[in-house]
Amino acid sequence: MAKFKYTEEFEINTSAKAIYPYLVNPNNLAEWFADEVSNDLNKRFVFRWNN
Template identity: 50%
Template sequence: MAKYKYITEYEIRASVKMIYPYLATASGLQEWLADEVNINPDKTLTITWDDGDTYLAKVLSNRNNHHIKYEFTNTKDEEGNCNTLEFKVDYNELTQSSFLRIFDVSEMDDEEELKELWGHLVEHLREILGA
């Protein structure tokens, strides 16, 4: 099955330094994204969602307080491509807001469902941040 790339952006009234730990640490991800996130001895993450699905993720790229990209290694398709999830955070001094861009590459291709899912998750993140 082909991968579908969903890209969205949200304004969050918090500093990049407040947001980034929620994107790049197991404890931060567990607070808003998944039910359980654990770091394995090989530095990969085991991520479990509320439906019981568990995925292994490794960090493909990381620039502190700017972006992080995860590859879900147990989601390879026929061409060898894995699902990926990338977060990029930029700060706008004029509005004093940060903008979180999400790049979700997976088999899920229902744009309305993805919009609802990410909207709910980011709203939960905003609540945690008090933004």
């Protein structure tokens, strides 16, 4: 499968303090955006959908 870059913007009406834990934790990101999210030692997040 070919890789491609996907960009999306979301407006979230809450404080940075409230949202921060959801943006830095792969498990929390998976709840919102993908079937699975992982990160590597370079702090790069990988999002996976449909296995």
